Amino acid sequence: MQSSLWTDKFFPSSFEEFIGNTEIVDFVKKWSSAWNSGEKQKPLLFHGHSGAGKTCLAILTAQLNGWDLFELNASDFRTKDIIEKVAGSASQFSSFSGKRRLVLIDEVDGIQGRSDSGGGAALVKIMKEARQPIILTANDLYPQGSLRNTFAALRASSETLQFKKINYLSIAKRLRELLGTGQIVYDEDAVKELAKDSGGDFRAALLDTQSLAVSKSISIDSVASLGFREREEDIFKTMGKIFRAKTFKEAREARFKSDLDAGMLSKWFEENIPIEFSEQEDIARAFDMLSRADRFEGRIFRKQYYGLRRYSSELSTTGVSLSRSREYAGWSRYQFPGILRKLSSNMSKRHFKQAIAKKIGKKTHSSSRTVISEDLVFFKMLFKDKEKAVQLAAAFSLDEKEVAFLMGSKPETKKVQKTVEQARQLIADQIAAKRKPLAAVEESSLTDFEKQSIEIVKEDAESKNGEKDENIGSEEQKNQTTLF
Numbered sequence: 001m002q003s004s005l006w007t008d009k010f011f012p013s014s015f016e017e018f019i020g021n022t023e024i025v026d027f028v029k030k031w032s033s034a035w036n037s038g039e040k041q042k043p044l045l046f047h048g049h050s051g052a053g054k055t056c057l058a059i060l061t062a063q064l065n066g067w068d069l070f071e072l073n074a075s076d077f078r079t080k081d082i083i084e085k086v087a088g089s090a091s092q093f094s095s096f097s098g099k100r101r102l103v104l105i106d107e108v109d110g111i112q113g114r115s116d117s118g119g120g121a122a123l124v125k126i127m128k129e130a131r132q133p134i135i136l137t138a139n140d141l142y143p144q145g146s147l148r149n150t151f152a153a154l155r156a157s158s159e160t161l162q163f164k165k166i167n168y169l170s171i172a173k174r175l176r177e178l179l180g181t182g183q184i185v186y187d188e189d190a191v192k193e194l195a196k197d198s199g200g201d202f203r204a205a206l207l208d209t210q211s212l213a214v215s216k217s218i219s220i221d222s223v224a225s226l227g228f229r230e231r232e233e234d235i236f237k238t239m240g241k242i243f244r245a246k247t248f249k250e251a252r253e254a255r256f257k258s259d260l261d262a263g264m265l266s267k268w269f270e271e272n273i274p275i276e277f278s279e280q281e282d283i284a285r286a287f288d289m290l291s292r293a294d295r296f297e298g299r300i301f302r303k304q305y306y307g308l309r310r311y312s313s314e315l316s317t318t319g320v321s322l323s324r325s326r327e328y329a330g331w332s333r334y335q336f337p338g339i340l341r342k343l344s345s346n347m348s349k350r351h352f353k354q355a356i357a358k359k360i361g362k363k364t365h366s367s368s369r370t371v372i373s374e375d376l377v378f379f380k381m382l383f384k385d386k387e388k389a390v391q392l393a394a395a396f397s398l399d400e401k402e403v404a405f406l407m408g409s410k411p412e413t414k415k416v417q418k419t420v421e422q423a424r425q426l427i428a429d430q431i432a433a434k435r436k437p438l439a440a441v442e443e444s445s446l447t448d449f450e451k452q453s454i455e456i457v458k459e460d461a462e463s464k465n466g467e468k469d470e471n472i473g474s475e476e477q478k479n480q481t482t483l484f
Contacts, residue, residue: 006210007203010178012060018053019174019202020166027161028057032065035100035133043127043134045108045154047141048163051201054137055106062102067133071104101132108136108154109143120150127157134158165200168192174202175209179218186218193223239268239334242321243276251318262313263297266290267337269320276332282324289319356405359396376406383407386419393423394430 012018015025024046034041046054062069105123127134141160143151172195179186191209198205212218238258242265245251258265273286293316296308357371366375383389383406393403400411400420409416 006178006206010206012056015060015064018057018060019170020052021057021163024161024163025057027159028061031159032061032133036065040131041133041159043130043136043158045141045158045160046135046137046163047139047160049165049200050139051198051203052163052166053202054163055104058102058104058135058137061135062104065100065102067100067102069102069104071106103130103132103134105134105136107138109138109140109151120153124150124153124157127154166202168195168198168200171195171198171200171202171205175205178206179209179213182213184213184216184218187220190218190220190223193220194218197223235268236334238265239272240332242317243272243332244328245318245321246327248318248322251321252314255313255317262309262316266293266316267339268334269316271337271339272332272334273320275334276328277324278328279325282326285323286320289315289323293319352401352405356398356402359398359402363396380406380408386415389419390422390426393419394426397427398423 015029018025028044031041031044046058048054059069059071061067108123136154136158138151141151141155141162142148172192175191175195176186176188179191194205194208194212198208209218212222215222235258238254241254242251245254255262255265269286270290273283273290277283277286293312296312296315300306300308300312353372353376354368357368357376360366360375360379361368361371364371364375379392382392383403389403389407392398392406398406398420400416403419403423404411404413404416407416407419411417
């Protein structure tokens with residue numbers, strides 16, 4: 001029974017064999033029937049818990065309706081041109097056999113980051129103009145950052161269906177049915193424990209069961225040997241569970257299930273304590289817990305003894321949770337940590353500062369950190385003096401943007417352009433003062449800025465010589481005309 005993965009071997013052959021989320025299954029049946037009747041429907045956007053059957057239901061829908069399946073993963077098709085060329089044509093025309101085609105775009109939250117060149121907008125356009133059924137899948141329907149606007153448009157252009165975690169009793173029932181087909185001896189409680197440990201992920205439960213079925217027997221001890229399958233949970237759900245935990249154990253388990261470390265969780269708590277707690281005394285006690293955790297982190301940094309981390313982790317999360325004097329009801333709108341948002345927005349500026357600091361530090365034999373924290377403010381004062389600005393720009397080989405930053409101006413202003421021009425001339429003069437021809441100076445010993453400065457000075461000199469030759473030629477021609 002181990003010749004293939006059980007996820008493939010026991011793939012459902014009907015909608016009745018698909019477990020969990022029965023309301024979504026019924027909706028998809030009506031949706032596919034409408035397409036078969038020639039009625040165009042909005043694309044479907046499946047979202048929710050991993051392993052709940054989003055991709056499985058999409059593939060099953062194509063199989064049961066006799067549609068050809070065109071499947072692609074959005075993380076591999078991020079640019080506008082590729083999405084329009086591949087997914088666009090597939091959504092407009094039937095297959096070569098004349099059958100209707102289902103376009104499945106899996107993990108649509110993969111369309112993100114710097115490599116996304118208009119991919120999101122192209123996908124929305126395709127969804128609106130599609131003549132074939134489209135199903136998209138995603139784990140998170142409300143992502144932050146660069147995907148926020150894209151997903152707002154995707155939600156508006158589709159029917160959104162949320163897949164919930166599958167009940168462990170349904171998972172256990174299906175596992176027993178599958179184990180019965182392979183003459184495998186199993187303990188009823190062991191199968192139930194497998195289902196519970198899956199965390200609502202049927203795919204994970206099925207793969208775990210297959211790994212144990214090798215011995216033809218599944219017992220409580222063999223299930224225990226797998227260990228508990230901890231799931232990464234949405235940060236907002238994690239925050240809610242920890243904030244409202246009634247016991248130490250409950251808060252701790254919620255923290256262990258999070259994919260964020262204690263340091264990051266601490267920043268989330270710091271931002272959201274005033275949002276969750278309304279009593280001033282509770283807020284004060286919660287921040288006192290964070291303060292104590294921070295003192296432990298300081299000791300860890302100074303002594304490099306990471307055994308103290310268990311105290312700071314508990315204080316900054318579980319300690320904050322249990323510092324409240326009463327239960328808080330209602331829904332809290334948790335906020336993204338402000339400090340992280342500021343750091344993200346200032347990232348390019350910090351990198352720019354580091355680039356300048358490296359140039360200055362190379363000449364002053366200082367670290368970039370020292371230059372940024374101690375020296376930059378003095379260099380900004382020095383750059384207010386025109387002569388010193390030229391000398392320093394030449395000494396550190398600074399370009400227009402870097403000079404503009406230190407002068408508190410813009411690169412295109414006259415004073416910045418003049419300073420850079422004079423700095424380049426100064427570099428060229430200093431090299432020429434070595435009493436060697438410019439061609440004799442080894443290029444390997446020059447910086448890119450110095451090479452560029454020499455080329456500019458050369459071009460200026462050739463231009464002036466050319467103008468001089470033209471003037472001499474015109475004078476000679478004028479004299480000859482006068483003689484005749």
